[in-house]
Amino acid sequence: MPTYAYRAVDMEKSCNHCRKGFESIQRMIDPPLTECPRCNNPISRVLFVPTVVIKGSPVTxxxxxxxxxxxxxxxxxxxxxxxxxxxxxxxxxxxxxxxxxxxxxxxxxxxxxxxxx
Ligand SMILES: [Zn+2]
Incomplete structure (x- = not known):
């Protein structure tokens, strides 16, 4: 089963759990999480595990x-x-x-x- 990484949308309101980002193992057919299971504040799915530092930053x-x-x-x-x-x-x-x-x-x-x- 794939592991998805989630992170808080609003850093101000988030708890320690979702501010840092967390991983959740879900089945493909499961809908993505939209709320933090601990503080119920909005979260969004991120493509990479948040702790991974991406080398070679994107050109903005x-x-x-x-x-x-x-x-x-x-x-x-x-x-x-x-x-x-x-x-x-x-x-x-x-x-x-x-x-x-x-x-x-x-x-x-x-x-x-x-x-x-
Ligand atoms: Zn939270």
């Missing part, structure tokens, strides 16, 4: 924009955008990219703000 609209800024040599723009997106998505690759772009823009991160990273 923001990635494209960052690349454009980099091509134009607008390093601080690129860095800010990457920084914001990294904050939002917790993407480590963008965090590193922001740092590099900041450096190219002339910021010296060795002197300050080291704690943030």
């Amino acid at each position: 609209e923001t990635d494209r924009k960052i690349k454009e800024y980099e091509k134009e040599g607008m390093w601080s723009h690129a860095a800010e955008l990457a920084d914001k997106e990294a904050e939002k998505t917790k993407r480590e690759d963008l965090r590193v990219r922001a740092l590099e772009d900041y450096k190219k823009a002339g910021y010296d991160f060795d002197k300050y703000d080291t704690e943030k990273y």
Whole structure:
């Protein structure tokens, strides 16, 4: 029987169980779960088990924009955008990219703000 992974839709309302995501073994013919069995808040089925880190993040609209800024040599723009997106998505690759772009823009991160990273 296939194992399905579920995760909370609303992180604010979810309990510990569904916030982290959980797996449920179901038959193909069973309808997908829509509510967390513990807190009854809405959940949705995810394709991958949530704990698996997907290598090689997908190219998003923001990635494209960052690349454009980099091509134009607008390093601080690129860095800010990457920084914001990294904050939002917790993407480590963008965090590193922001740092590099900041450096190219002339910021010296060795002197300050080291704690943030
Ligand atoms: Zn729950």
